[in-house]
Amino acid sequence: MSDRVPPHPDHHTDPHPERPGSAGEHVLQDALGTTSRAERFYDDQVCDRLVPSMQEFVGRMTMAFVATADAHGECDSTLRAGPPGFLRVLDDRHVAWPEYRGNGVMASLGNITENPHVGLLMVDFTDDLIGLHVNGAARIVDDAQLRSEHPDLPRETAPGRRADVWVEVTVEEAYIHCRKHIPRMVPMGRRRAWGTDDARRKGGDHFGVAAVRRAAAESAVPAAEQGETAHAGDPRAAERAAAGASSGE
Numbered sequence: 001m002s003d004r005v006p007p008h009p010d011h012h013t014d015p016h017p018e019r020p021g022s023a024g025e026h027v028l029q030d031a032l033g034t035t036s037r038a039e040r041f042y043d044d045q046v047c048d049r050l051v052p053s054m055q056e057f058v059g060r061m062t063m064a065f066v067a068t069a070d071a072h073g074e075c076d077s078t079l080r081a082g083p084p085g086f087l088r089v090l091d092d093r094h095v096a097w098p099e100y101r102g103n104g105v106m107a108s109l110g111n112i113t114e115n116p117h118v119g120l121l122m123v124d125f126t127d128d129l130i131g132l133h134v135n136g137a138a139r140i141v142d143d144a145q146l147r148s149e150h151p152d153l154p155r156e157t158a159p160g161r162r163a164d165v166w167v168e169v170t171v172e173e174a175y176i177h178c179r180k181h182i183p184r185m186v187p188m189g190r191r192r193a194w195g196t197d198d199a200r201r202k203g204g205d206h207f208g209v210a211a212v213r214r215a216a217a218e219s220a221v222p223a224a225e226q227g228e229t230a231h232a233g234d235p236r237a238a239e240r241a242a243a244g245a246s247s248g249e
Helices: 023-032 035-045 052-060 107-114 143-149 209-218 223-230 237-246
Strands: 063-069 075-081 088-091 094-099 117-124 130-142 165-177
Touching: 023 035, 035 165, 052 088, 052 117, 052 130, 063 107, 075 107, 094 130, 107 130, 107 165, 117 165, 130 143, 143 165
Parallel strands: none
Antiparallel strands: 063 075, 063 117, 088 094, 094 165, 117 130, 130 165
């Protein structure tokens, strides 16, 4: 670590507790000489609510990246997607999105039950080439409860799909993500298989993990060696090898 970077800043000794952000970022701003730039950004761009232009931006997004962490700080990031409007601006301090039946792991929701802090990143890759960060505290809400509080919620937030539960975020920070490194993308038509259980449409064993483990279990080679040496370069090699053996090749 650089000599200029103090290890593990103590959040109880924040040098600038009046600023947005964490003690760690404030300590590093002082250590690396970026304090004045950071203060300009805080003053000019960081809000504690969604201004009207931010609300419009959220309302037309078709995806968001969601970051959560459990009580120990172990992190997870995921993608949520849907038609424009699936991210619902309830008011200038609250955003919600529907959660559907998925793989059953509940990584994000499980983290929220332990630690409500979440970070959202929404990016317009096609038109404005700009991003919006929203950080805040999340809660999990039953569909019926949120509808009782907000009767204007659509019954279907994606074709043929209704939410099991919703995640509602109370906005604590909202700020821009600059455009200089955002790539421009061109939308292509694609019929999405909303809610499908078809393994192929979901991506199946794209990275070959299940195939490697099956091959390891069926051979005398320890699983660690099978995964790290025999198929280190191509995790699908195990699946091809198993298919070749069964066909007599």
